[in-house]
Amino acid sequence: DAKTTQPNSMESNEEEPVHLPCNHSTISGTDYIHWYRQLPSQGPEYVIHGLTSNVNNRMASLAIAEDRKSSTLILHRATLRDAAVYYCILVSNFGNEKLTFGTGTRLTIIP
Amino acid sequence: GAVVSQHPSWVICKSGTSVKIECRSLDFQATTMFWYRQFPKQSLMLMATSNEGSKATYEQGVEKDKFLINHASLTLSTLTVTSAHPEDSSFYICSARLAGGPYNEQFFGPGTRLTVL
Numbered sequence: 001d002a003k004t005t006q007p008n009s010m011e012s013n014e015e016e017p018v019h020l021p022c023n024h025s026t027i028s029g030t031d032y033i034h035w036y037r038q039l040p041s042q043g044p045e046y047v048i049h050g051l052t053s054n055v056n057n058r059m060a061s062l063a064i065a066e067d068r069k070s071s072t073l074i075l076h077r078a079t080l081r082d083a084a085v086y087y088c089i090l091v092s093n094f095g096n097e098k099l100t101f102g103t104g105t106r107l108t109i110i111p
Numbered sequence: 112g113a114v115v116s117q118h119p120s121w122v123i124c125k126s127g128t129s130v131k132i133e134c135r136s137l138d139f140q141a142t143t144m145f146w147y148r149q150f151p152k153q154s155l156m157l158m159a160t161s162n163e164g165s166k167a168t169y170e171q172g173v174e175k176d177k178f179l180i181n182h183a184s185l186t187l188s189t190l191t192v193t194s195a196h197p198e199d200s201s202f203y204i205c206s207a208r209l210a211g212g213p214y215n216e217q218f219f220g221p222g223t224r225l226t227v228l
Contacts, residue, residue, distance in 0.1 A: 034216075043115075043204045043219030044155065087154075098145070099206075099217060101155040 004088045009106045012078050020073040020105055022088030027068050030093040035062065035073050037084040038104070044087065047073065083109045113139045115207050117220035124195055125228055132190045132223045134205030140185035141207035145217065146178075149202040161188045195227045 005023040012018040024033065035047040048055055048062045050071070055062040061074040075082055087104040114137040124130050134144055142163050147155040159169045159180050167180035179191040188207075192199055202224050206217040 036219075038155075041202075041222070041224075043117075043206070043222045045219060046216050049216070098157055098160065100157070101147075103154050 004090060004102055006086070006088055006102065006105045008103065009108065011108045011110055012075075013110050014080060015077055018075040018078045018082070018107065020075075020086050020088075020107065021070065022072070023070045024088070024090055025069045027090055028092070031090040032093060033062065033064060033068075033071050034089045034091050034099070035060070035086060036089065036099070036101075037082075037086045039081075039084045044101075047086070049091070078107075078109050080109050080111065083107055113207075113209060113218040115205065115218045115220040117203075117205060117223050119223060120221060121224040121226075123226045123228065126196050127194055129191055129193045130195055130225060132192075132203055132205075132225075134188045134190070134207070134220055136186045136207040136218070139207075139209055139218075141188075141209065142185060143208045144182060144188040145206045145208075146180060146188075146190050147204045147206070149204060149222075151202075155204060158190075192225065195225070197227045200225055200227045 034049040036044040038044040085104040144161040161182040182188040204222040206219040
């Protein structure tokens with residue numbers, strides 16, 4: 001599986017935008033970029049995913065570089081409830097349904 | 112939205128006993144469920160892939176005779192930790208993939224914290 005690289009931790013002030021980066025320089029053409037997050041003592045939850053174009057949903061936006069070697073998860077207005085570990089994961093479109101979790105980015109929100 | 116439950120949410124047992132953890136997809140059918148283990152301050156590690164009606168596929172290094180997985184229906188998978196020892200103490204999380212779903216989105220349960228004394 002292609003690997004992803006994320007910063008170990010980030011901090012952001014409450015009600016400000018947060019940009020969480022992810023590098024995936026060995027991504028293949030059939031890999032989707034998925035983001036999950038895990039709140040303390042809970043199972044992960046799906047945030048967003050994309051292939052080539054930028055994506056928006058009610059939780060976040062995903063900006064994908066033109067060469068697809070990096071992407072950025074954008075939380076437009078962080079709240080205290082967004083404090084979590086965010087995982088950037090590449091998922092093959094060819095039936096490989098396994099999610100390989102890296103270390104993720106621990107996001108701390110400062111009130 | 113798709114909801115996955117786990118039971119129990121936490122369990123404490125004595126060394127040598129067996130513990131069963133249930134994973135249910137409440138409002139959808141899941142042909143594939145996954146079992147993960149997470150030690151404190153570490154990431155999730157996939158243990159096995161459970162397919163309804165067939166044998167589970169275990170990841171390298173996971174003992175299939177110790178971690179018994181049964182996926183008897185499209186909404187239920189169980190993980191039994193046999194002869195549990197303190198080193199098996201961990202946070203066990205299951206996930207389910209929506210059958211026929213267009214993407215590989217997985218829905219996760221809330222996790223089961225196992226403590227073996």
